[in-house]
Amino acid sequence: MSSADIADIHLVDVTKSYGSHVVVNKISLVVPRGEFVSILGPSGCGKTTTLNMVAGFQEPSSGEIRIRGENQVGVPPEKRNIGLVFQNYALFPHMTVGENVAFGLKMKRKSRAEIEDGVRRALRSVHLEGYETRYPKELSGGQQQRTALARAIAPQPSVLLLDEPLSNLDLKLREAMRIELKEIQQALAMTFVYVTHDQEEAMAMSDRVVVMSRGVVAQEGRPVDIYQNPASAFVADFIGKSNLLAVKETEKLNGQLRLTLTGGLTLIAQPATSAPAAKVELCCIRPENVQLAAPGEISENLLTGRIDKVVNLGAHVDVWVDVSKDCTIKAQLPLRRLEGVNVGSDVRLRIEPKAVQPLTV
Template sequence: MSSPDIELVNLSKNYGSTPIVRAIDLTVPQGEFVSILGPSGCGKTTTLNMIAGFTIPSSGHIKVRGLDQTGVPPEKRGVGLVFQNYALFPHMTVRQNVGFGLKMQGKSQHDIDEQVKKALHSVHLDGFEDRYPKELSGGQQQRTALARAIAPRPSLLLLDEPLSNLDLKLREAMRIELKDVQRELGITFVYVTHDQEEAMAMSDRIVVMHQGVIAQVGTPSELYSTPRSTFVADFIGKSNIFAVTPTKVEGGIHRVKISGTGLELLAASPEPDPAGIAFCSIRPEAARWIEGQSPADRPLNILPVSITKIVNLGAYLEVWCRHQSDTVLKSLISAARGAELRPGVDIELTIEPAAIKLLSS
């Protein structure tokens, strides 16, 4: 692993007696794209503002490239910033906006011109130098703000929900562009968002925050496939989440009963202690529709269900199903395969034991 660009050590922030960020530890290696993801009020923007220097921590330390920056003012940290509202100067051209920070640093006009040119080329805005912000689209304004942030060649870039004001199609296009720019420049990005699809699409790693603490850190695939809590399972993608009671364990296979029902499922889990199991999470795509198999071929965890609702998601159908135990599960079925399915139709679902994630909280 490369040397860390950012180290947060036991970092906390309180407003009066109210804790906002609670003793978090985080290391971000050089050149990584890390997203801080969570719902409103979880502490993600406060964490970003402490890294930037706009918010003073109540306790703990912030290190950037190995140097303690906890008490260093924002302008001395060598950190680039991109905000939700872009904060472009309306009376300045694109060239002047991008070069503003360099001018404040006392750079020569030659150096300003060179670095502005490189920054605009990096975000594909060649030829836009003399336009004013009002003459730019939302995506072009966002790229201008990004160019302004990278022109001084910061060691790291902090981005606070910079795509939230864009429409869906443009937001999806800008995700790709942002990741491409980050990869080409090799700059460490710390990106704050409440949009899990955005974080999944761009990040090398995601820091999931909940109520001021870090709930889990991992790659997008790790968080999706092996959530450590019901909060992460529910916040990253979609899940069927049930309270369960363990009834038996043999050879790593747990038999668990969904609370309040008679439905029992077999789950393969590394959790050795049944007493630590309180919930299970099942991704909708893991609840598979089975048809026409002979008894010898039938898998484990077969659930006869009745379809109660179908939500068309385009390529897939989200099929809501009710088991005779009154357990309701959502299954994801391809639209082409499920074209004839309707509410009221009886089908069978199967769930592989390894796809049932057993959780303690």
């Protein structure tokens, strides 16, 4: 039996178009049972359209959407056994927390005892015991979000779809809810499909991240793999912070690559995978992998430059170093490393070959 056969969600060449405008273009995706998957991308990339097709709010122009092996094309949303959590929570303001959470169970015509038990279990799962008689207006933003989550999980759906549910919360609460959402998902062992444009959210919570661009999947994989080995310039630029440097020439050298940058500088790269088959046009270097070299140090990828800008961010310092007329490299350094070093200072930078990632455009 293949992984697709036991998957909670399986998209097969799913396309959505409006006339000649293609929003989602032949996406195929397998989401195993119990996985937390984030669909990540900028506005207009097709991620919300993809979620809406899984939910049944939109029908694909072509392709199949299978939930636990059953094709759902043509099946209305209420028949798909899917839970939904929206950006604006969509709580009923005239209903109490308990009544909101009970709504889906009542629609399924559960008995009074089953409804009471389902509400109790759902509220316990999101740590809202004792809030049954409160109204949404009496809750904080985080409590409203958890109420919406409880309402979605009370009917015990096979899959929970979440459409940017944290975007209306302030930064500190959003960071706290990331941890809580992941803990709830693990405790329930439920499949979560989470749509967001916030790469930190996706990286913090997901077992797997699906990065979309212009209606197609640009890359998918574990967060750490996507961050360390982006498949394209788009992914490198969208996920985290990057130095993207133009490459003029590439030469293979004993399992490594010698990259000649525009402007004449050279870097040695030791990619985690074999060198790209297509022409390398860029290389990616994460700012945290750029270090200040010690006086007299001799190693590969030593660059000399002058500090152009320094921004103190408390936990670290961002430093921009002009290493040639046409090339500026950003480094992320601990504050203590910059003692006595200021804008205008000459410095040497060290970059490990394994931190230089060759890219095709």
